[in-house]
Amino acid sequence: MTAVPRDNRPDIADLLTFYASAGVDEALEDEPMNRFAEAASKPPERAPATVTPPTGEKGAALPRSTSVSRAEMGERQAAAPAVRAPSGTATVPDEAQAALARQLAMTAATLDELRQHMAAFDGCNLKYTAKNLVFADGNPNAAVMLVGEAPGRDEDIEGLPFVGRSGRLLDRMLAAIGLDRTSAYIANVIPWRPPGNRTPTPHETEICRPFIERQIELVNPKVLVNLGGPSAKTLLNTTEGILRLRGNWRVHTTASGIAIPAMPTLHPAYLLRTPAHKKLAWRDFLEVKAKLRALG
Ligand code: URA
Numbered sequence: 421m422t423a424v425p426r427d428n429r430p431d432i433a434d435l436l437t438f439y440a441s442a443g444v445d446e447a448l449e450d451e452p453m454n455r456f457a458e459a460a461s462k463p464p465e466r467a468p469a470t471v472t473p474p475t476g477e478k479g480a481a482l483p484r485s486t487s488v489s490r491a492e493m494g495e496r497q498a499a500a501p502a503v504r505a506p507s508g509t510a511t512v513p514d515e516a517q518a519a520l521a522r523q524l525a526m527t528a529a530t531l532d533e534l535r536q537h538m539a540a541f542d543g544c545n546l547k548y549t550a551k552n553l554v555f556a557d558g559n560p561n562a563a564v565m566l567v568g569e570a571p572g573r574d575e576d577i578e579g580l581p582f583v584g585r586s587g588r589l590l591d592r593m594l595a596a597i598g599l600d601r602t603s604a605y606i607a608n609v610i611p612w613r614p615p616g617n618r619t620p621t622p623h624e625t626e627i628c629r630p631f632i633e634r635q636i637e638l639v640n641p642k643v644l645v646n647l648g649g650p651s652a653k654t655l656l657n658t659t660e661g662i663l664r665l666r667g668n669w670r671v672h673t674t675a676s677g678i679a680i681p682a683m684p685t686l687h688p689a690y691l692l693r694t695p696a697h698k699k700l701a702w703r704d705f706l707e708v709k710a711k712l713r714a715l716g
Contacts, residue, residue: 609629
């Protein structure tokens with residue numbers, strides 16, 4: 421690196437504070453590293469483990485040939501045609517990986533199996549920069565399931581969704597309608613933190629979509645709450661903006677055809693930036709409370 425003359429050196433503490441407040445919280449190397457080449461030269465870390473076929477759980481539409489070993493997963497990942505980004509960096513081939521994600525999601529008969537399949541799945545680039553898989557928090561038997569977009573820094577560190585500032589606001593929103601993490605189940609569309617909290621790409625969302633759809637199907641909540649536009653758009657198959665969508669009941673239909681009432685609402689992170697809109701989210705949460713009461 422070029423040395424900065426002492427007189428022109430910015431105050432390092434101020435600079436770091438500025439970076440942190442701008443969301444720059446990853447220290448990267450000066451030179452790019454090819455992690456794929458690194459991974460290819462390493463011996464496999466995990467012993468081959470068989471992903472057992474599903475025994476059939478409520479509402480599950482399951483394919484016939486369902487046994488996929490981790491070794492087989494690796495082979496399929498390796499067999500997928502390589503796609504090169506303009507920079508020449510190898511990227512995970514998207515279509516093949518989305519197909520594999522769909523198969524793995526469908527063959528998970530329980531939430532535990534789904535978590536295992538996701539932990540073993542190497543087909544999403546985001547996994548390589550994230551510290552942890554952020555699967556879910558809360559009660560899987562809850563009547564209400566809330567789905568956000570993707571983990572942030574705090575969630576990545578703890579491996580749990582909504583534990584940072586937005587999570588604290590979400591907890592207060594839940595408390596306002598008499599709920600907490602023992603009576604609600606919380607997950608994200610994307611289970612790995614995008615580096616620097618960037619917006620997940622459409623390909624990343626498509627690769628991860630089967631996992632969250634299966635998670636919803638396995639939890640089978642009475643009511644789904646979509647926190648923010650990306651969750652609403654992905655799970656309600658719409659391109660409408662969240663300010664138009666919010667406050668109106670929609671339906672999320674699972675792969676096996678179960679129709680779950682869904683309430684799109686504003687994301688807590690948005691509400692932290694736009695507190696004047698908290699009253700809108702408050703109305704949406706009252707709708708959720710009324711629906712839960714009506715559905716018993
Ligand atoms: N924002 C999200 O969408 N999900 C989290 O888990 C945290 C912040």
